[in-house]
Amino acid sequence: MSLKPKSADESKAEMTVRMFPSDANPAGNVFGGEILRQIDLIAGLVAQRHCKRNAVTASIDRVNFLKPVMVGNALILNARLNYVSRSSMEIEIHVEAENLFTGVKTLTNTAYVTSVALDENGRPTDVPPLLLVTDDEKKRFAEGEQRMLQRKRERKQH
Numbered sequence: 001m002s003l004k005p006k007s008a009d010e011s012k013a014e015m016t017v018r019m020f021p022s023d024a025n026p027a028g029n030v031f032g033g034e035i036l037r038q039i040d041l042i043a044g045l046v047a048q049r050h051c052k053r054n055a056v057t058a059s060i061d062r063v064n065f066l067k068p069v070m071v072g073n074a075l076i077l078n079a080r081l082n083y084v085s086r087s088s089m090e091i092e093i094h095v096e097a098e099n100l101f102t103g104v105k106t107l108t109n110t111a112y113v114t115s116v117a118l119d120e121n122g123r124p125t126d127v128p129p130l131l132l133v134t135d136d137e138k139k140r141f142a143e144g145e146q147r148m149l150q151r152k153r154e155r156k157q158h
């Protein structure tokens with residue numbers, strides 16, 4: 001039975017978390033690994049909202065650390081699906097740090113996560129197609145497809 005297409009708006013997510021001293025690296029700003037953890041968390045949430053199944057992270061790539069995040073900042077993560085193939089889903093994540101004293105928000109990170117939906121036996125399984133409505137959604141999908149093909153080429157080289 002073919003799965004009903006779903007829009008990216010149905011699964012998109014925003015998450016805000018406060019950064020504490022326990023999230024810091026020895027230099028005093030937020031540890032990159034903590035930001036990656038939050039990226040992985042929100043990507044998994046978006047993927048499972050879309051496929052309504054267990055989904056695992058297959059890759060996290062093109063992670064940019066553009067500016068440092070300070071302890072005390074709120075970390076605001078926005079994530080949405082760009083592209084889906086048979087069992088894999090590409091999620092784009094943008095991270096901003098909000099200075100809670102000034103309200104100034106700074107784009108600090110961008111990343112792509114690929115999640116793969118698994119069936120009851122832990123094998124990759126079909127996900128609903130992505131419903132593409134706007135020109136922006138069609139552009140994101142086409143670019144996501146190119147990145148997926150590039151990832152496949154790179155995996156073959158390993």
Ligand SMILES: CC(=O)SCCNC(=O)CCNC(=O)[C@H](O)C(C)(C)COP(=O)(O)OP(=O)(O)OC[C@H]1O[C@@H](n2cnc3c(N)ncnc32)[C@H](O)[C@@H]1OP(=O)(O)O
Pocket residue numbers: 040044055056057058059084085086087088089114116124151152155
């Ligand atoms: C949210 C979490 O914390 S999960 C924990 C961390 N993640 C994990 O433990 C996942 C460990 N990895 C795995 O279990 C496996 O490698 C899987 C499930 C990701 C892929 O399994 P494979 O047996 O390689 O499956 P297969 O080769 O059929 O590929 C399935 C799909 O995954 C995609 N895929 C596989 N490996 C990767 C990768 N490294 N990067 C991106 N996509 C990938 C394939 O392109 C394919 O996509 P498609 O079905 O849309 O065409």
